Amino acid sequence: MCQDDNKRQFITRIxxxxxxxxxxxxxxxxLPSGMLSASPGQFVMIEVSPSLQPFLRRPFSIAxxxxxxxxxxxxxxxxxxxxxxxTRRLKSLSPGDEVxxxxxxxxxxxxxxRDDRRPVLIGGGLGVPPLLFLAxxxxxxxxVPQFFAGFTRADQAVGLDMLSELGVVPVVATDDGSLGRRGxxxxxxxxxxxxxxxxxxxxxxxxxxxxxxxxxxxxIPCEVSLENRMACGVGACLGCAWPAAVxxxxxxxxxxxxxxxxxxxxxxxxxxxxxxx
Amino acid sequence: MTVDVDDEEKTWWRSPLxxxxxxxxxxxxxxxxxxGTFGYGIxxxxxxxxxxxxxxxxxxxxIDPWPGNRPPxxxxxxxxxxxxxxxxxxxxxxxxxxxxxxxAEQTPAVVVNIVGRTIEEYSAVAAFxxxxxxIDALEINISxxxxxxxxxxxxxxxxxxxxxxxxxxxxxxxxxIAKLTPNVTDITQIACAVExxxxxxxxxxxxxxxxIIDVNRRRPLLANVFGGLSGPAIMxxxxxxxWQVYEAVKIPIIGMGGITSAHDALQFIMAGARAVAVGSATxxxxxxxxxxxxxxxxxxREQRTSIAxxxxxxxxxxx
Numbered sequence: 331m332c333q334d335d336n337k338r339q340f341i342t343r344i345x346x347x348x349x350x351x352x353x354x355x356x357x358x359x360x361l362p363s364g365m366l367s368a369s370p371g372q373f374v375m376i377e378v379s380p381s382l383q384p385f386l387r388r389p390f391s392i393a394x395x396x397x398x399x400x401x402x403x404x405x406x407x408x409x410x411x412x413x414x415x416x417t418r419r420l421k422s423l424s425p426g427d428e429v430x431x432x433x434x435x436x437x438x439x440x441x442x443x444r445d446d447r448r449p450v451l452i453g454g455g456l457g458v459p460p461l462l463f464l465a466x467x468x469x470x471x472x473x474v475p476q477f478f479a480g481f482t483r484a485d486q487a488v489g490l491d492m493l494s495e496l497g498v499v500p501v502v503a504t505d506d507g508s509l510g511r512r513g514x515x516x517x518x519x520x521x522x523x524x525x526x527x528x529x530x531x532x533x534x535x536x537x538x539x540x541x542x543x544x545x546x547x548x549x550i551p552c553e554v555s556l557e558n559r560m561a562c563g564v565g566a567c568l569g570c571a572w573p574a575a576v577x578x579x580x581x582x583x584x585x586x587x588x589x590x591x592x593x594x595x596x597x598x599x600x601x602x603x604x605x606x607x
Numbered sequence: 608m609t610v611d612v613d614d615e616e617k618t619w620w621r622s623p624l625x626x627x628x629x630x631x632x633x634x635x636x637x638x639x640x641x642x643g644t645f646g647y648g649i650x651x652x653x654x655x656x657x658x659x660x661x662x663x664x665x666x667x668x669x670i671d672p673w674p675g676n677r678p679p680x681x682x683x684x685x686x687x688x689x690x691x692x693x694x695x696x697x698x699x700x701x702x703x704x705x706x707x708x709x710x711a712e713q714t715p716a717v718v719v720n721i722v723g724r725t726i727e728e729y730s731a732v733a734a735f736x737x738x739x740x741x742i743d744a745l746e747i748n749i750s751x752x753x754x755x756x757x758x759x760x761x762x763x764x765x766x767x768x769x770x771x772x773x774x775x776x777x778x779x780x781x782x783x784i785a786k787l788t789p790n791v792t793d794i795t796q797i798a799c800a801v802e803x804x805x806x807x808x809x810x811x812x813x814x815x816x817x818x819i820i821d822v823n824r825r826r827p828l829l830a831n832v833f834g835g836l837s838g839p840a841i842m843x844x845x846x847x848x849x850w851q852v853y854e855a856v857k858i859p860i861i862g863m864g865g866i867t868s869a870h871d872a873l874q875f876i877m878a879g880a881r882a883v884a885v886g887s888a889t890x891x892x893x894x895x896x897x898x899x900x901x902x903x904x905x906x907x908r909e910q911r912t913s914i915a916x917x918x919x920x921x922x923x924x925x926x
Binding site for chain 1: 838
């Protein structure tokens with residue numbers, strides 16, 4: 331079996347921790363030298379409490395990497411919404427605190443590509459952060475991607491400052507029109523899609539399905555990043571199983587699952603979305 | 608026993624102080640990975656030095672591939688977690704082909720956990736594995752639902768539990784460990800039944816049945832409705848059952864249920880376990896097992912004792 335043995339457990343130090351919106355925070359930590367292989371779409375498991383409660387680590391995708399302010403090495407960021415006990419604990423940590431992480435984990439986005447398709451990045455809400463890291467890599471390799479970003483409201487928007495630093499001008503949509511165009515980000519996509527694109531997407535499931543369908547009409551490659559509850563993050567607990575797409579012709583007993591943590595979190599859309607309809 | 612202290616210090620995980628034996632096996636130390644929490648070992652490559660463990664109990668293996676349950680399969684609970692994985696596994700042939708050689712090379716002891724929905728399926732997987740090199744023992748998960756008895760677990764009925772063990776005993780000469788479910792009125796009845804049926808050891812406990820409701824959706828959170836509770840929350844229950852079984856059977860016990868530290872492991876050993884397994888704690892801290900081995904070693908050194916001398920001491924008097 332082929333396994334990515336780059337993953338390790340590290341004690342790292344928090345370099346900054348700031349509030350981006352009412353309930354979204356950005357945590358930056360020193361990037362351990364053993365995690366230099368971390369690539370866009372990969373994630374880390376963070377131990378949010380030194381006590382036994384909450385019991386499990388929490389998975390967070392890497393939002394970006396950048397040189398450390400100290401000038402030595404790099405730092406990485408995760409951007410998260412405070413939704414429960416785990417993220418409440420995480421929120422209480424301060425710069426200088428140590429945090430126990432496991433990473434880099436999972437299979438990330440395919441970049442660079444072997445073809446010269448034009449990349450389009452489509453993010454919704456907290457699906458935007460992992461695409462920032464991807465945009466960073468693309469810009470570093472001399473390709474400025476198109477970027478579509480959707481949020482519920484202007485005060486939920488994240489990552490726009492980072493995109494502007496990168497020289498990426500995003501097309502933005504919000505549900506209430508408080509920033510950019512009013513409506514869903516998928517309504518802003520050109521129809522039909524130009525055939526020379528390649529698409530990378532992360533966000534709520536209905537958005538990903540819409541993006542995948544749109545790509546299918548243009549027969550363009552589409553990679554989606556999924557999320558799920560998970561206990562181990564390394565493919566051992568099998569808790570984060572996701573139904574693999576099976577062709578219509580197969581019967582129910584052919585159901586098969588992929589693991590978000592190990593087979594993903596990034597998948598080719600056709601691996602995880604059936605297009606029976 | 609004279610031991611060069613400096614040499615021993617360098618190889619603490621295989622100190623004679625930690626050595627334990629069960630079911631005809633000698634383990635370099637008493638700490639195993641619990642089935643279902645460590646995959647087939649290689650998943651934790653880079654995170655756990657498996658050469659320092661007593662051994663690995665693999666994720667359950669069935670004769671044919673099992674797809675597992677529909678998601679959601681997992682929920683966190685106070686000091687623990689619920690899972691309803693449904694014993695997803697690639698089947699015995701793929702296990703042997705893809706994982707066994709790595710396990711046999713890397714791991715001090717390989718215990719393959721086997722599952723089945725009928726007695727015939729248990730026999731088939733045991734017979735298949737019996738012919739493979741590199742396996743030190745089989746652990747029979749008798750908590751599986753018996754499809755011929757309406758899905759009732761084999762492990763909740765002494766006769767059904769004994770029938771599984773007898774059937775497996777007939778097809779293999781490998782040491783057999785029966786893994787007991789705690790979801791019974793009197794676990795000693797099941798322990799005695801599998802002992803009489805030829806089990807060389809018992810491991811306990813498997814997870815405790817539980818559930819969780821998603822208040823927002825007003826529905827059970829797990830697709831399977833019920834799941835198995837594991838983690839520190841269940842440790843006192845597990846410890847009580849190891850204590851009871853120790854007083855009821857002669858065969859060795861592997862104790863497990865919520866262990867996160869050497870202190871926890873010592874409690875199981877003092878209650879009567881000759882070996883222990885670490886489960887859910889590995890998800891949180893993959894190096895827990897190695898830390899437990901180290902802690903047991905330090906305890907034995909400080910207290911001038913050994914694991915073998917500690918087994919069952921909490922009962923006082925002779926066993």
